[in-house]
Amino acid sequence: MPxxxxxxxxxxxxxxxxxxxxxxxxRRRPRNVIDRWDGLTYxxxxxxxxxxxxxxxxxxxxxAEPRLIVxxxxxxxRAADRRQIRSSLDRLLGLRVDLAGWYRLAAPERFRGVKPPxxxxxxxxLINAFACQQLSLEVGLELLNRLAARRGARIHxxxxxxxxxxxxxxxxxxxxxxxxxxxxxxxxxxxxNDLSRAIARGQLDIEELRGExxxxxxxxxxxxLRGVGRWTLEYVLLRGxxxxxxxxxxxxxxxxKLAAWLGRRRPLDYDDVHQLAxxxxxxxxxxxxxxxxxxxxxxxxx
Numbered sequence: 552m553p554x555x556x557x558x559x560x561x562x563x564x565x566x567x568x569x570x571x572x573x574x575x576x577x578r579r580r581p582r583n584v585i586d587r588w589d590g591l592t593y594x595x596x597x598x599x600x601x602x603x604x605x606x607x608x609x610x611x612x613x614x615a616e617p618r619l620i621v622x623x624x625x626x627x628x629r630a631a632d633r634r635q636i637r638s639s640l641d642r643l644l645g646l647r648v649d650l651a652g653w654y655r656l657a658a659p660e661r662f663r664g665v666k667p668p669x670x671x672x673x674x675x676x677l678i679n680a681f682a683c684q685q686l687s688l689e690v691g692l693e694l695l696n697r698l699a700a701r702r703g704a705r706i707h708x709x710x711x712x713x714x715x716x717x718x719x720x721x722x723x724x725x726x727x728x729x730x731x732x733x734x735x736x737x738x739x740x741x742x743x744n745d746l747s748r749a750i751a752r753g754q755l756d757i758e759e760l761r762g763e764x765x766x767x768x769x770x771x772x773x774x775x776l777r778g779v780g781r782w783t784l785e786y787v788l789l790r791g792x793x794x795x796x797x798x799x800x801x802x803x804x805x806x807x808k809l810a811a812w813l814g815r816r817r818p819l820d821y822d823d824v825h826q827l828a829x830x831x832x833x834x835x836x837x838x839x840x841x842x843x844x845x846x847x848x849x850x851x852x853x
Contacts, residue, residue, distance in 0.1 A: 558626040560633060561618060562608075564646040568617040569664030570610040573644050575847055576840045577668035579688060584696045585703075585716055586643075596706050596715030597639050597671070599632045603704035603715055606636055608644070614664040619646075624706070642669040648793070653834040662844045667836060669793045673757045674750060675716050676791025677776070680783040681742050682735070688804065697733040698722075722747035742778025761792065781821075789836045796833040800824040808842040 574593040578586035587594040593608045605624040612618040621640065627633050641647050645666030653659075670676040682698070683691030702717040702725060722730075722743055730740045749755035763769040773784050782801035788794040799805060800821040809827060810819045819827070828835035847853050 558624070559620060559622045562621055562637065562640065562646060564617045564619060564644070564666070565649050566617055567614040567650075567664040568610075568646070568666060569614050570608065570617075570619065570644070572662055572665035572844060572853075573668060575853060576665055576843055577643060579843065579847075580692050581852060582689070582696065583692055584714055585699050587713070593644070594713070595643070596704055596713050597636060598704050598715055598718060599627070599635055603706050604632075604636070605706050605708070605713060606640070608640065624708075639671040642671050642793070644668060645793075648795075650834075650837070653795075653837050656834060657831060657837070659841065662841055665840060665844060667793060667795055667840055668790070670791055673760060673787065673791045674719055674746065676787045677746055677757070677779070677783070678717075678722070678743060679790070680786045681739050681778050683786075684739065684778075684783065694734050698730075701729070701733060719747045719750035723751035739778065742776075745777045789839065795836040798824060798828045798835040798839045800828075802839075804846070805839055805842055808846055809838070812842060812845065 570593060571588070571590075574586065574588040578588060585595065591609055595606055596603050597606050598604070604627070607622045607624075609620050610617060611620055619640075621636065623636060627636070645668055648666050650666070654663075670679060678698075679691075679695060682694040686694075698717060699714040700712075702721045704715040704718075706713045706715075725744075725747075727737075727740045727744060730743060731737065735743065746755075746757075750757055760769060760772060763772065770784060770788075773779050773787060779787075782799055785797050785799040785801070788797040789799065806819040806824055809815075809824060810817075813827065825835075828838055831838050844853065
């Protein structure tokens with residue numbers, strides 16, 4: 552008997568959980584065509600078996616007793632495909648992260664229920680970092696939007712196209728000039744090409760780094776990649792590997808927001824950020840996400 556096609560299923564995150572705050576911590580700015588939020592539903596195109604699937608998530612129940620209803624288009628027949636969707640959502644929305652220690656340490660009332668989001672793959676985390684290097688977040692996200700529209704999987708819904716994040720094979724097939732015309736610098740193009748081609752050709756298994764227990768070795772292996780410096784390293788550790796003890800100390804936006812948050816008159820530098828974040832160890836990364844949401848709230852986005 553063939554497996555029944557399922558369009559929806561239920562996921563129960565570790566409480567407390569708020570989908571709205573977590574979706575904003577993931578998407579960062581309103582103009583993000585990959586991670587979408589309409590005030591009720593989080594949506595993303597995810598590649599399953601090489602085919603694009605539109606995933607829609609909405610929350611039912613309170614932050615203390617959260618229940619997520621997940622819908623997919625098209626419907627999924629294979630249990631393995633549903634498990635892949637769940638795994639991606641676990642990372643994207645931090646569904647299994649238990650922050651009881653953070654709430655005991657910091658006792659935050661604002662933004663209670665936000666979970667630390669991660670990109671579903673280290674490849675995506677690295678490409679995001681490359682795009683945003685030495686640029687404002689708005690400009691970096693615009694580059695990523697263009698990249699998704701040109702090289703990502705596509706689902707047509709009504710009169711609108713929705714795009715997934717490009718695969719290593721898709722970016723490996725792009726000529727340097729095709730990336731340059733999107734606005735990427737020559738240095739970023741070389742970093743994207745090197746990484747994408749090494750993964751697509753089977754020369755690099757970037758996901759195996761998730762199992763690297765040696766902290767020194769993990770950092771060294773990431774720093775060996777073209778285009779990875781200190782800021783990119785810490786960005787990937789936090790947003791790619793979910794290392795909540797890490798805060799990107801070279802992030803100028805985070806430096807300015809942290810200074811304003813603490814009422815500091817002089818600008819902060821890398822050492823200042825890490826010194827101030829020590830009081831929140833091992834949850835310095837949560838400070839980063841709270842500062843991001845604070846900035847969005849000031850913009851009137853939340």
